[in-house]
Amino acid sequence: MDALDVIMNKDKIIPYFQPIVSADTQLVIGYEVLARIELEDGVKSLGWFFKDHTIPDEYRQEVDEYVCNHALEKFLALEREAKLFINVDMNDILANDGERLIKNLKSFESKGLLLSNIVIEFTEQDFNGDFSLLKHFITYIQSLGIQLAIDDVGKVGSNLDRIALLKPNIVKVDLEFLEGDAFPQLYRDVLYSLSLLTRKIGATLMFEGVGSFNQLNYAWRNGGRYYQGFYLSRPKPTFQEVDFCKDSLKKEFHHFIHYERKKIEAQLVLTEKLGQLLKNSLKKLKSFYNYDDVVMHISKELNEVSFRIYICDHDGYQQSGNAVKGENNLWRLEEGSRYKNWSWRPYFLENIVRMNYERKGLLSDLYTDIEKDEMIRTYSFPINDQLYLFVDIPYNYLFEQDGLI
Structure with a gap:
């Protein structure tokens, strides 16, 4: 099928509607129009055409x-x-300063459209015109009550600074391009x-x-507050019922919450365990003046848990x-990082302030260690008001424990 076939068969073109579901109510809050x-061989998408x-x-x-x-005519009939x-396509819309779009929408406003x-909805990285004109147009349509959604954010080419300046009402992130369930x-x-x-x-x-x-x-x-995709519903020529997936989403949210609670509990258990181990280990030390001796001493106590230990002021x-x-499993002392400053992290x-105030250790979120190029967590612990111990925990240990990945 080519473009001319589409134009010649315009009477066979129909709008489909894919529901958008809200997390807070588990109800449909809107529908995206898809051509x-x-x-004869079935219904085909016209995404390529545009x-x-x-x-x-x-x-x-x-x-x-x-x-x-x-789509607007059908939408007006939705009670x-x-x-x-x-x-x-904002390039096309701004070719005539957006007048064509606004005039069309206002013609339906006179029929009862709010x-x-x-x-x-548009894709910011596809726009190649004058950014100031785009910003002005968006401000204008928002003043009319129309909302703006920026699509495909997060893919290569998205400019977060420009998005912040445009101040959209909705930011759409596409998960479809990820392979399977892998999330880099x-x-x-x-x-x-x-x-x-x-x-x-x-x-x-x-x-x-x-x-x-x-x-x-x-x-x-x-x-994410709003969700859309084939897992919830495929596009249809009619409007999906508002509560079509409420029961299934409630069940899945319950599963998510239960799993996240287990993760939080596992992190609290590890935090408590490491805190007690370090308290006991530090009590055995007669002096804290030789910091290298301190970290080498603690390494023996935390051999199964950590791969790197150091002290900062x-x-x-x-x-x-x-x-x-x-x-x-042999520990050694490396000099390269001594006196480096990590306050920029x-x-x-x-x-540091939290440890001073709470007088207990803290477990970090997951992040990628630069040297090992793998996901780790860091446990930080106050030795006193001036010194703090940092214990880096490797991925393989976290993987073996429930709820730490």
């Missing part, structure tokens, strides 16, 4: 308006509150940044392309060498 064409810029602009705009208008997500129920750590770090960004700018984080139980769990664990300067576990100073 489909009904052929992404192919070798097709004349007027062809794409004609089909886009045809689908959009049919309940919901939002309609409409995909646009503009506050419309969400304009780099992508997790990007999602963490996105989660912080959406919170800062007051946007809602949405995950699309949710195609499996694990992907739904991943979206839930990473702060309250300003972040490392006062000892690194006690490092080598082959055959995220949460370092916050953890």
